[in-house]
Amino acid sequence: MNTCQTLNSLFSPKSIAILGASNATGKSGAVPIALLLDAGYTGKIYPVNPRQDRVYGLPCHASLNDISDTIDLVIIAVPAVHVLAALEQSRPGQIRNAVTFTSGFAEVGDAGSQLQQQLHAFARERRIRLLGPNCLGFINVRDHTYATFSPAPLNGRLPAGDVGMVTQSGAFGAYAYCLARERNLGLSFWISTGNESDIDVADCIQWLTEDPHTRVIMAYIEGCKDGDKLKRALSAANSAGKPVVVTKIGRTASGAQAAASHTAALAGDDAVYDALFKQYGAIRAYTIDEFFNVGQALSKWPHHAASQNLAIISISGGVGALMADEADDHHLSLPAPPDDVQARLLARIPFASANNPVDVTGQALTDLSILLDTSRDLLATGKYGALAIFLAAAGSSEALWPHLQELVSVLHAEYPNTPITISALLPPERITALQEKGSMVFADPSTAIRTLSRIMHHRPGKRAALSCGKEAVAQKTNVNLPGGTGALNEADSLTILKNAGIAVTPFSVATTKAAAQDIARQFSCPVAMKIVSADILHKSDIGGVKLGISGDDAVADAYLEILSSVQRAQPLADVEGILIAPMHSGGIECIMGVYCDPVFGPVVMFGLGGIFVEVLKDVSFRLAPFDQAEALSMIHETQAVSLLKGERGQGAADIAALADTLAALSQLAYALGDRIESIDINPIIALPQGQGVRALDGVIIRKSAS
Amino acid sequence: MNTCQTLNSLFSPKSIAILGASNATGKSGAVPIALLLDAGYTGKIYPVNPRQDRVYGLPCHASLNDISDTIDLVIIAVPAVHVLAALEQSRPGQIRNAVTFTSGFAEVGDAGSQLQQQLHAFARERRIRLLGPNCLGFINVRDHTYATFSPAPLNGRLPAGDVGMVTQSGAFGAYAYCLARERNLGLSFWISTGNESDIDVADCIQWLTEDPHTRVIMAYIEGCKDGDKLKRALSAANSAGKPVVVTKIGRTASGAQAAASHTAALAGDDAVYDALFKQYGAIRAYTIDEFFNVGQALSKWPHHAASQNLAIISISGGVGALMADEADDHHLSLPAPPDDVQARLLARIPFASANNPVDVTGQALTDLSILLDTSRDLLATGKYGALAIFLAAAGSSEALWPHLQELVSVLHAEYPNTPITISALLPPERITALQEKGSMVFADPSTAIRTLSRIMHHRPGKRAALSCGKEAVAQKTNVNLPGGTGALNEADSLTILKNAGIAVTPFSVATTKAAAQDIARQFSCPVAMKIVSADILHKSDIGGVKLGISGDDAVADAYLEILSSVQRAQPLADVEGILIAPMHSGGIECIMGVYCDPVFGPVVMFGLGGIFVEVLKDVSFRLAPFDQAEALSMIHETQAVSLLKGERGQGAADIAALADTLAALSQLAYALGDRIESIDINPIIALPQGQGVRALDGVIIRKSAS
Missing domain, CATH: 3.40.50.720 (NAD(P)-binding Rossmann-like Domain)
Structure with a gap:
């Protein structure tokens, strides 16, 4: 329905x-x-x-x-x-x-x-x-429907507006109502969902998406029991061009513990929520302040920023530098204005710094039109996605005030989609006046930059563009998973991965010594030999693996040694033969994995092998399925990507092939859905650019009977 | 004087x-x-x-x-x-x-x-x-000395207090005056230093340290020209127990560029400032908000926190979790209250969460004494270094207000040195009232936690305890540096390092084939052979290195091959022989380095070899000289430390020996002072615990004639 x-x-x-x-x-x-x-x-x-x-x-x-x-x-x-x-x-x-x-x-x-x-x-x-x-309860602000027992509206109503707010927690909801009122932030709806016996935050996001009076959605989530519904709701908001800013508690171990003891809902694995919000284009806010700053900024500028270039104008060079520091931290660029713009400013204020940050110096308080002229000059270049202005204490100058109002009005009329922030000490009524004219005011200039960065980096979620109906994907990969529970052996696992379009190493399974010799001869190079048994997950530990074997005799010896080692260590294991594959050298070891989240389904992980995963936990996650572009962003999120890009002089690896493989793995995982518990491909070798990848080992674990 | x-x-x-x-x-x-x-x-x-x-x-x-x-x-x-x-x-x-x-x-x-x-x-x-x-100019608030032309005090004076503020930038200074006034933060002095032709920020920090009315120093620095003076001033403040909170602009590339174009001062390398502030116990604030939050918190609680354990009381479990997330991010612990404390709370509010964060639920508004009783119970355990309370919109409840005042007064009287923050929506006069009674009020609970974390992690700088007179150190290491400029050859470099107490690999230099054979025979194991020439820095690139050589013939061949390779590649190089050292295997490759900062003198770097330095830039810095304890904290700052600690199952490395070596290197660097440009020890091998370290290669570059 x-x-x-x-x-x-x-x-x-x-x-x-x-x-x-x-x-x-x-x-x-x-x-x-x-x-x-x-x-x-x-x-x-x-x-x-x-x-x-x-x-x-x-x-x-x-x-x-x-x-x-x-x-x-x-x-x-x-x-x-x-x-x-x-x-x-x-x-x-x-x-x-x-x-x-x-x-x-x-x-x-x-x-x-x-x-x-x-x-x-x-x-x-x-x-x-x-x-x-x-x-x-809830409030429909426009229709004056106060179905709530929160006393908050008794102390003053907030204005009707285009921000729809839904919060799971009542205490937070009441606080949020007051904060919105204090900020003069207009809401369409204010909804608290509580125990969510029926209607949950996802239903409300969906409802707000369809509500014509809502342009921006603010959601406060403690836990989620129906991942698919939340995905559909975020996807719908995304497709409708309604940005969602979300605060999800339980980010860290301490927080999750607190969350679990507070609600009946599942706090969930935080990396999964991060992936979810990224893929579905929701902006995650980490503090209440940020939740409101971003929500309010989006209500003014709901469209995606044209660029991540920021222009800064400051009457203090030092604070301009502080703002530049913050912009750098948040990956915004500060390109210099064109020469003619710089020249025009320097002609009026010789000791200004016409670079970006533009330091107009205290002179801006003498020549009061300089702020507007410089702002217009900068924005007319079409180069900047946003403008941040710092006026220090001068904001409270009576002489400047009419100019400040004009500045904001004119810029807003000319560039209604360009975020403009003012940082200055202003009394509340002046803050309201400037915000009504179209800018945002932040006493702390670093907060202004941080807020701008959140909305300037906001992009529609990739999943909005994907056809993400289950059917389409499942058809594409009609996966034949052997019945039963628990691990598949390596040979079966690799075959499924191969059928899903993943480049696995060539291999054959020998069940006799002679067959092993035949296979090794065909590979005409040193081979790896590994026990094939679904009962043995850690093959090396019990002598089930021999590497770099060449020559008929050595192959025969290895064959027998592996079998007897395994027989000694795990006499009851069901052994199906010895897998033989050519040895590989070179390339960069990577790891890909899948695990099945109880709420959100299969989640795909990527990382580089060795210390990157083990010491640094340098991995990234996405919900399955996803396409190559999403896989690329996933790879680029890891610190180790510079190694893959060949920035250390060792030549670039085939990142495109890695991304294709991740996307294929995600399709496979999605098609398998909750039939599996996990997939591990470890290692998968990224070969030099143009040469693809090679999965050397893989194991698929089916869901255990529950 | x-x-x-x-x-x-x-x-x-x-x-x-x-x-x-x-x-x-x-x-x-x-x-x-x-x-x-x-x-x-x-x-x-x-x-x-x-x-x-x-x-x-x-x-x-x-x-x-x-x-x-x-x-x-x-x-x-x-x-x-x-x-x-x-x-x-x-x-x-x-x-x-x-x-x-x-x-x-x-x-x-x-x-x-x-x-x-x-x-x-x-x-x-x-x-x-x-x-x-x-x-x-400046203001001596207590003596009513207004030697300034800033109009800021005309719009209202700020109260006399115990915070001394010095800012290099005038525009920032005026803004800071207004912010302090708005926050009702009492100042002893307000000083702006401008171009610093004579008196600079360091002089003012020194002056404020000696001023009996100043307990806390807030310093805003754009650049520093006299590093020693700043060190002495910070050290003096530290010894006097007067905490310093400092904002230094030009943290990132963009910021530094803006800073350079703004002042005549040197923006400096930011890693050096980080090291400086760490070693001299100054708290670095990254935004103006944080600068004031930390400054104001220190003016209330200037003593170092007894513990990094935080207690959280919230009337919303969800926001409690959000606060727990923030605490986790900032390395604060949230130990659970003792059983009896939990039991007492649960007896009054059965559906409370008595863990930490303590969720007193909305019931706290019905049973109004619960907040005070629970707070006292928690603090009486002696377990917590600070308490953060979140009251959401309930802060504005008239019924709660007298209880809230009592809460703050009683807790402040009983625990004057324990930081207590209240997060609630309150009108300005109530914020002032609570702050005057001894707590701090933050509308955003995450900001409360962040601020608490800064003061709770604050420790006196190690340098305050060190006898850091130049003479004492220089005597200790009477370093014999050969005259001239540019690089020393490897043999001379290693000898200087060895004399400074650093464990270098055994080596000898051969100038004949026969001598080479003799030396190699004495090491009775495979050897490394390397060209010795101050003219050749990248020895491997031109065939100047042979590794794992054993046997008389092989040594002789290697000797001749190295000489002829080098002769072909760099015929004009001054060759002083072939260095021969035993091959080493095992251990973990590390890198130590020194460079001479123009303002702050020798700076020591530590990192793990390979990708840790090259890909991840996972290094830490300290100003020379420092002791083993400081060196340990430096090692523990790197991400790679878990590898050294043996957390991945490979056994712990000799971290204590690494720290001793870093301290020795710092003493050497300090004694050499500006006679050198850099020292590199790459690699230095950290052997298993108890077995020390071994520097395998080193180069000292003397200062070039300027």
Whole structure:
């Protein structure tokens, strides 16, 4: 079913009943009625409470069944143990949606989980969509629908705007409402999802994507139980050109522990979330400040930046340098202005620095038009994706103020899609004025640069462009995985990899000494000989591997030695023969792997062999499947890429072939889906440019019976 | 001369003359007089201007000579070209100090540099100390001495306090004054040094160290011309237990370029500044926000934290996790509270998370004493070095407010040295109230954690403990460096390293085939043979090296082949023989190096060989000389240290011997001082624990004639 149609009656209800309606100011059954009345909600409001006649002047009903109307939304503010009974008093088909404020469900352990399951089952049977339980509810700002018991709006409403906000945590949600109000950030919706028995953050992202009044989505995620749904939602937002900024807690070991003890949701492996957000074009914010800075910046400039070149104008050369440091840290370039632009500035301020950062010096306070003229000169070059201005204490100069307003208005009119930040000490009302005219104000210039870098590096997720329907991919790779569980032997593993289009080393399996000699002779070079047994994962440890063998006699000896070593070490292992492959030398050892994340499915890893993986953990991840371009970005994320690029004089490796192989592996992993636990290709050799790659060893482990 | 005595008359003047005194509001000759009068400066004020009778009601003098008194401080606010003439009208001995506001000196090129030199020479002759030129002057907040033309104090004075601030940049200085005022951060002194013709940031740090009213020093540095002076100043502050927080611009390539174009000062190599600040115990801040956050935190808690354990209390589990993420990023630990503490909390709030982060849930707003009780319980364990509390929007709850004030007051009274931060949305007057009661308030909880981490990791610099007088060290290593310039040959280089206490491989130099055979026979193992010539730095490239040679014939062949290869490739090279050393195998290849920084002298580098240095640039630096403890911290800074520690199963290397060697190298480098350009020991082998190290190759390059 289409989320949009279904959730429309929830998020834009024409009628609202409140279970547990109360006249007691501040109670969860009172706050929403007070807010709805005060805000001028135009739909019908039905207080429900058998112990009240009137609530906030409205006639009160004893039960839902006493209301003759159908009801778009029931707000539930009665204790957890009474929720189900109260709902059961409604008529089948009478209620379309419910939001449950009450806590005491899954978040408090087994008894609560049972209550939540009963509620969920009842709602599902009656086709009622559920928000919560244990949530703060939601606000449809434009329609004045305050289905929340958060007292935050009582201290001041925030303006309607185009940012849709969804947060799993209620405490954070209330804080976020206040922060948005303090920043004068207009919201379309504010939604808290709580225990997510039915509707989760992904549903809300999907809904906000389809909402015509929402241009930017801010999502605060604690855990995710349905990875595919989140992928679809992020992909939809991406395709619709609605940027998503997301904060996901539980990034580090300490954080994840805290997250796990806090919610019933799975905190998940953080590298997987990083990959997810990267691939689906969501911007990850690491602090609450950054979450808001980026969200607010996107609401002004939702389009992708034309370039990663930044222009800086400062009245202090030193602080200009500090801003340049920050730009460098965040991979923004500071190309110098063209000669004529520099000359024009120097003609007016001889001791300015006309380079980028442009240091207009304190003179800018004497010749007040210099800031606007220089800004226009810089932006007219078409060279810069954004402009950051630092005015120090001069921001509070009365003489400068009208010029500052003009500067922002004119630049915004001429370059509405170019982010412009002002860093200065300004009183709150002036900050608001400049922000309304089209710029953003940051007291700390480094924060301005950091925020700009986040939106300037933002690109649509590759996955938005991929046809990512499961069917298309699965057809392409019709994988024949032998039945059973546990590891496949090396020969079977390599064959599956080869059939998936991965260049594996030539090999044959011998089951007699004579066959081993024949095979080795055909390779006409020293060979590697390895035991073939699904029961033996660490072949070398038990003498199951011999390398660099040449000559009939040596092959025969090796054959026998391997068999007897293995027989001694693991007499019960099911041995299927000896794999023989030519020895390889040269190239760069890499590692590719796949593991199956319980929430997001197969995840592909890439790294260079040896210390890069073992000591430095220099690896990158992506969710399967992905294309060569994504694989390239994955390879370039590792520190070791300079080794592959041949920057140390040893000649470049075939990075394109590595990327093709990673993409092929990701397709294979996706087609295999949850039939496997992991795939390891270790090592896979990156040969010199143009010569491809060669997988020398591989093992596929099927899912164990659960 | 003692900086303190000399600068006392500058920074606490009893009499001030103003050259260029003016009645025109806002002019640089008017602002200081207006500020001094308004602030109630108690010394004498002498306006000087031949075209005025009275200035701000005070009698005006035609020239300095017209003033019969001696003058502690002359403020110079006349155009650059008139400065010297105006000063020359004073009587010898009449003036003790001058601060020059005027720009148009070294910062504007050659003509200005000449003016500055003339001014400097005159002042030196008359024994006048100079602040500036091209500076904003200074403020002695306690004594109401406003020797500045910055209009910032006109819009509101900041309170007297114990933070001394010195900034090289005037624009930044004015901004910093306003920021301090906005944060209600009390200053003892505010000083801007400008072109630093005489007094520089280091002098001011030294002065602030000796000032009894200053407890914390905030320094903003653009460049440094006298490294030794800065070292001495930082060392003095360190010894006096006065923490220094420093922002140094020009951290990255872009920043350094901007810095160079802005000041006449040398931006310096940033790795050297990092080493300097680390060794001398200064805290480096990377943004203006951090500069102030750390400065303000230090002014509350100047003592070093008792532990790097942090306690977190949050009313939102999710944000608690976010804070835990940040703590993890900054290497703070979050140990769980003892069982009894957990039990007490859970008895009151069954669904709390009593782990660390402690999630008191929204219940904390119902049971209002829970925050204080839990905080006291946590701190009473003695386990935690700091406490961070997150209250979300609840901070603005009227019911909570008295409890919040009590919380901060009680905790501050009981644990005055334990940093406590509150993160909440609060109006400015409440932020001020809580900060005055002893905590710090950060709207963004991640910023709270980051700031805490900076002060909790702060340790006194090692150099404060070292006897770092040049003489002591130089005596210890009386180094016999052969005269001349350029490279020493390998044999001479290794000999110097060996005499300095570094374990070099045994070697001998043969000048005949027979001698070569003798030497090789004595080593009774395969040998390495290398050409000895100061003219040949890259020996392998021209066939000057043969490895793994054994047997008389092979040695003889190798001897002749090396000589003829070298003769062909570099016929003019001065060949001094063939160095013969036993072959080594095993151990881990490391690299040690020294280069001579023009400002800070010899800098020592450490890294692991191969890709660690070449691909990953995984190296660390320290200023010479340093001890074994500092060398250990240097080794542990590299990513590759886990390889040395044997964490990958290959057995630990002799890290202690590596550290001894680095310390010895640093002593040698310090003793050699600017007689050398560089030293390279590459490779030096770290043998297994207890077996020491072995330097296999080394080259010392003497300073070229300049």
